[in-house]
Amino acid sequence: MVILEDAKRIPVGVVALNAGSGIAVRELDRASDAVIDAAWIGQRLSGALRIRERLFSRPFYRLSHGEGDGLPGLVIDRMDELLVIQPNTAWAEAHISDIIQSLETLLSPDTIIVNRDSRGRSQEGLAGGREVVKGTVSSAVRIDTEQGHLYADIEAGQKTGVYFDQFPNHKFIAGLSKDAEVLDVFTHTGGFALSALGAGASAVTAIDSSEKALSLAAKAAQEMGVHERLDLRQSDAFDGMRALAEAAARFDIVVCDPPAFAPRKEALEAGVRAYERTVRLAMPLVKEGGILMICSCSHAVSPDALRAAASRMFQKAGRRARLIYSGRAGADHPVHPALPESGYLKALAFALD
Numbered sequence: 001m002v003i004l005e006d007a008k009r010i011p012v013g014v015v016a017l018n019a020g021s022g023i024a025v026r027e028l029d030r031a032s033d034a035v036i037d038a039a040w041i042g043q044r045l046s047g048a049l050r051i052r053e054r055l056f057s058r059p060f061y062r063l064s065h066g067e068g069d070g071l072p073g074l075v076i077d078r079m080d081e082l083l084v085i086q087p088n089t090a091w092a093e094a095h096i097s098d099i100i101q102s103l104e105t106l107l108s109p110d111t112i113i114v115n116r117d118s119r120g121r122s123q124e125g126l127a128g129g130r131e132v133v134k135g136t137v138s139s140a141v142r143i144d145t146e147q148g149h150l151y152a153d154i155e156a157g158q159k160t161g162v163y164f165d166q167f168p169n170h171k172f173i174a175g176l177s178k179d180a181e182v183l184d185v186f187t188h189t190g191g192f193a194l195s196a197l198g199a200g201a202s203a204v205t206a207i208d209s210s211e212k213a214l215s216l217a218a219k220a221a222q223e224m225g226v227h228e229r230l231d232l233r234q235s236d237a238f239d240g241m242r243a244l245a246e247a248a249a250r251f252d253i254v255v256c257d258p259p260a261f262a263p264r265k266e267a268l269e270a271g272v273r274a275y276e277r278t279v280r281l282a283m284p285l286v287k288e289g290g291i292l293m294i295c296s297c298s299h300a301v302s303p304d305a306l307r308a309a310a311s312r313m314f315q316k317a318g319r320r321a322r323l324i325y326s327g328r329a330g331a332d333h334p335v336h337p338a339l340p341e342s343g344y345l346k347a348l349a350f351a352l353d
Contacts (some may be wrong), residue, residue, distance in 0.1 A: 001091070003032050016072065016091035022123045026072035026089060041095065042102035049106060052078075052332055060143050061332040062164045068334035068342045069124050073120065074099065078161040079141050079152060084160040088120045099134060111135030115160060130155070133219035140216050147174050147198030148224040150189050151216040158188065158259075165329035166191055166257065169295070169347040171257060172325055174199035176291060176296055180252035183244070183285060185205075185237050187280075190217030190230075192255045197226040205231040205251070207240040241281040254286050255293045257347075262298040272309050279313040286352050291324075293349040299341045306346050314352070325349035 004012045004025065011032035015025045028036055048069040052061050063083070064076040083103055087093045093116075100112060114133040121128065139343025140151040143162055147170070152161035170191050173182075177196035184193040187206035194217065196204050208214050214232045221227040231238055237258065256278050262271020279294055286292045296306050303326065313319040327347035335343035 001028070001036050004176075014164075016089065017123060018090040020125050026067075026091065028070075028072070028091070036095065036343075037090070038098035038101045041071070041098050042105060045076075045102050045106055055331050058144065059088040060164070060328075062136065063332075065333045066342065067267075067336040067339050073124075073220050075118075075160070076103070076107075077162065077164060078107075079143055081108045082113070082135070082141055082154070083107070083111070084113045084115055084154065086118050086160060087126075088118045088124070090124045090126060093121075093124075093126055104134075108280060109134070111137060111196075113137065113154060118159070140219075145195065145196040145198075146171060148220065148226070150191060150194050150220045153189060153212060153216055156212060163188065164189060165297070165333050165345045166295070166347070168330045169293070169327040170195040172327060172349070173253060173293065176253060177201040183249075183251040183254045183281065183282075185241060185254070185256045186258045186322070187213070187217060188257075189213045190220060192257065193217060193230065194220055194224065194226075196253070197221065197229055198224060201219055201229065203229050203231070205233065205244070205249075207233045207235055207237055209234065209236055238277070238281055241285060245281070245284050249285060250262070250287045251285055251290060252287055253291045253293070254282050255295070256282050257293075257295040260298040262300040265300045268305075269302045271301055272305060273305060275301070276311045276313055279310045280317070283313060283319060283352065290352055291349055292321075292352055293325075293347060295345070295347045297345050299344045301346070303346045303348070307348055310348065310350065314350070321350040323348060324351050 002017045004015045006012055013030040014028050014034045017052050030314045048064050059078055059080050064074050066073050074092040075086035077084045087096050114131045115127045131216050137154050140153050142149055154161045170216040173192050174195040179202050182196040182201045182204045184206040187208045193204045193206040209232055221230045261274035262268045294310055329345040
């Protein structure tokens with residue numbers, strides 16, 4: 001922790017300095033006499049909790065969204081009595097004991113897990129791994145949603161095991177899914193697929209390369225009583241879309257929610273090409289008058305860049321498209337006003353003629 005000064009040597013505030021990181025300085029407090037300890041962390045987390053408790057009737061949400069909550073790089077997802085912490089920055093890792101202490105005081109959860117497997121940690125010079133610091137985890141965790149439920153793979157799943165950021169976009173697709181045939185590509189544990197089925201979709205096909213993720217989607221579908229309308233396919237997403245096209249399959253709604261193709265600016269050009277490829281393969285699977293949603297969680301890809309990539313593919317294919325929905329992460333993923341990158345998620349839905 002250091003005090004940052006401006007060119008006139010006037011203190012600006014307390015920052016975390018990690019000279020070896022791609023982001024060397026991260027602002028923590030504008031007060032230069034601030035002490036970054038368990039009490040300070042507890043105050044920030046308490047403020048974050050107050051907002052979530054006003055927004056959500058049930059304790060399933062992102063409790064800390066890094067810079068958006070004044071806790072740079074610190075991600076905490078709450079699943080009722082279980083908390084998953086991702087200390088993605090060096091300062092958060094150095095204060096992990098204070099973070100755990102603050103959460104104990106604030107919520108006293110049954111289970112606390114520290115997940116150190118995020119991509120960003122390597123840029124901070126930090127090691128990976130997962131650790132259960134309180135309680136036990138013997139199975140996947142069930143998360144109730146408006147349309148039904150889904151399971152989070154806490155032990156081996158991506159990120160914290162669930163994508164709370166997509167929940168508002170799940171709801172949008174669910175609102176269109178009554179009696180519809182839906183394709184969910186990169187389904188993970190079935191977020192879009194299960195929401196569509198819970199809202200009355202006539203049939204849903206879901207593609208993912210992970211056998212474990214698909215097994216959790218199947219488990220949720222069985223419990224919801226919608227398993228007979230769900231076709232799960234373990235496959236590379238691009239190969240799976242090609243196979244469906246060869247079989248002349250067509251859907252009322254197609255959703256593509258791929259991993260981050262452009263996690264950094266250096267990967268922007270290749271990432272944009274990957275999004276173009278996704279749209280190009282998904283487009284023939286959409287019926288005339290159907291809906292195509294393309295999502296991006298890439299920090300480096302702006303909403304305009306994603307829209308332009310999709311537009312180029314529509315023009316090449318000669319299909320008229322209308323943008324009918326622009327989604328983002330939910331309110332539990334606040335955006336720092338001076339850091340637009342903290343609003344990383346984009347979800348664009350197009351009506352295709």
